[in-house]
Amino acid sequence: MPAATIGPELQRLIDLLAKMPGLGPRSAKRAALYLLKKRDPVMRPLAYALDEAANKVKACSVCGNWDSVDPCAVCADSDRDQTVLCVVQDVADLWALERAGAHKGRYHVLGGLLSPLDGIGPDDLNLGSLIARGKEGGISEIVLALAATVDGQTTAHYLTDHLESSGVKVTRLSQGVPVGGELDYLDEGTLAAAMKSRRPY
Amino acid sequence: MNFTDVGIVLDARAHGETHAVVDVFTQSHGRWAGLVYGGQGKRMRPLLQAGNEVTLEWKGRGEDSLGHFSLEMSHARAGEAMGERLSLAALSAACAVALATLPEREAHARAYTAMAVLLANLDDIEVWPALMARWELGLLAELGFGLTLDRCAATGARENLVYVSPRSACAVSAEAGEPYKDKLLPLPAFLRGASSEASPKEAIDALATTGHFIETRILHLSDKQLPEARMRIVELLKGRL
Numbered sequence: 249m250p251a252a253t254i255g256p257e258l259q260r261l262i263d264l265l266a267k268m269p270g271l272g273p274r275s276a277k278r279a280a281l282y283l284l285k286k287r288d289p290v291m292r293p294l295a296y297a298l299d300e301a302a303n304k305v306k307a308c309s310v311c312g313n314w315d316s317v318d319p320c321a322v323c324a325d326s327d328r329d330q331t332v333l334c335v336v337q338d339v340a341d342l343w344a345l346e347r348a349g350a351h352k353g354r355y356h357v358l359g360g361l362l363s364p365l366d367g368i369g370p371d372d373l374n375l376g377s378l379i380a381r382g383k384e385g386g387i388s389e390i391v392l393a394l395a396a397t398v399d400g401q402t403t404a405h406y407l408t409d410h411l412e413s414s415g416v417k418v419t420r421l422s423q424g425v426p427v428g429g430e431l432d433y434l435d436e437g438t439l440a441a442a443m444k445s446r447r448p449y
Numbered sequence: 450m451n452f453t454d455v456g457i458v459l460d461a462r463a464h465g466e467t468h469a470v471v472d473v474f475t476q477s478h479g480r481w482a483g484l485v486y487g488g489q490g491k492r493m494r495p496l497l498q499a500g501n502e503v504t505l506e507w508k509g510r511g512e513d514s515l516g517h518f519s520l521e522m523s524h525a526r527a528g529e530a531m532g533e534r535l536s537l538a539a540l541s542a543a544c545a546v547a548l549a550t551l552p553e554r555e556a557h558a559r560a561y562t563a564m565a566v567l568l569a570n571l572d573d574i575e576v577w578p579a580l581m582a583r584w585e586l587g588l589l590a591e592l593g594f595g596l597t598l599d600r601c602a603a604t605g606a607r608e609n610l611v612y613v614s615p616r617s618a619c620a621v622s623a624e625a626g627e628p629y630k631d632k633l634l635p636l637p638a639f640l641r642g643a644s645s646e647a648s649p650k651e652a653i654d655a656l657a658t659t660g661h662f663i664e665t666r667i668l669h670l671s672d673k674q675l676p677e678a679r680m681r682i683v684e685l686l687k688g689r690l
Contacts, residue, residue, distance in 0.1 A: 365541075366462075369677065423531070435495040437496075440525045444532055
């Protein structure tokens with residue numbers, strides 16, 4: 249379809265939708281047409297929700313989680329174990345751990361990983377506040393729940409070095425065979441890590 | 450055009466939402482980049498970790514095209530190194546140096562073989578720092594910036610060579626270098642092949658020397674500095690002394 253047949257307002261909407269993860273130009277057009285057909289039930293509430301989220305959702309000044317209140321709901325929850333801190337790369341990882349119900353303590357969101365090859369250094373991440381949290385007392389364990397990648401583990405080692413002096417116990421997630429995983433289908437890296445971190449029955 | 454080869458993954462960067470452009474140091478074709486379809490997917494991500502040794506097939510329309518790789522793991526070096534901070538730092542440093550220094554599509558088989566030996570020994574802290582220095586020395590020679598370490602630049606002496614001149618990249622004897630020793634770089638005996646063993650201090654000295662020449666002879670040409678991962682490894686080794 250020639251671009252001139254689409255008005256500038258609609259074209260702008262399509263262009264912006266096409267920037268969303270998972271959406272290309274074609275699916276952006278489909279989404280735009282869907283929104284126009286569902287103006288009242290979807291499009292206007294969506295526009296309102298976007299505007300409200302853009303104005304109200306901010307990074308928590310304590311942990312870096314996204315929320316409309318500061319400190320965030322997780323930090324403010326007094327039922328959580330205040331002595332255990334779980335360090336994650338992104339808010340999506342925090343949500344994953346919450347979904348699993350695997351961690352009942354508090355979190356710290358780094359906002360990325362150290363990557364010397366990509367030029368991402370300690371100043372680009374939320375590391376300073378984590379080290380300060382470790383040193384300010386009241387925390388007995390810091391769990392490094394970071395990706396089992398070269399960048400993830402480089403970040404974990406960096407943090408371990410800097411948290412050593414605080415006297416807090418630093419642990420990391422185990423690496424190995426996933427639940428439901430058959431050895432035959434596992435990649436060699438996972439198998440090697442699983443063999444290295446084997447433990448007595 | 451297509452070829453099969455073995456290689457070491459140096460870097461993988463996202464291309465779009467699902468694919469990746471991967472830099473591989475291949476044995477017979479040098480540093481070569483190519484697209485990996487689904488490179489950001491669950492199945493491919495473990496394979497595309499820096500340092501992993503792979504067998505590969507590259508296919509492209511012509512020699513100049515980006516082309517695409519089909520990869521299979523041969524040694525999961527990244528997974529092996531992850532548990533040990535120094536091993537992982539060394540793996541990152543070696544990959545960063547190779548990525549920063551090697552020209553694309555120019556075969557350097559000896560540098561490849563030495564790097565594979567280095568990666569295979571990353572679990573032995575007594576061995577790999579010296580291996581890394583030897584590899585970097587060989588890399589400098591492969592790229593046309595070899596050091597002259599068999600005779601003194603000032604006197605021609607072949608004995609008691611303990612320094613390297615940062616300007617001429619030639620060895621300097623202890624006697625000739627005495628007045629300038631603060632400006633000269635250290636030359637441990639193992640680096641010139643006079644000894645097969647290297648103490649931790651000697652390995653650090655050797656890495657300081659090779660790091661200086663990699664930075665000034667190769668990286669400064671393209672206005673780059675020694676990669677951060679490479680600088681960090683020396684600091685970590687010093688912390689162990």
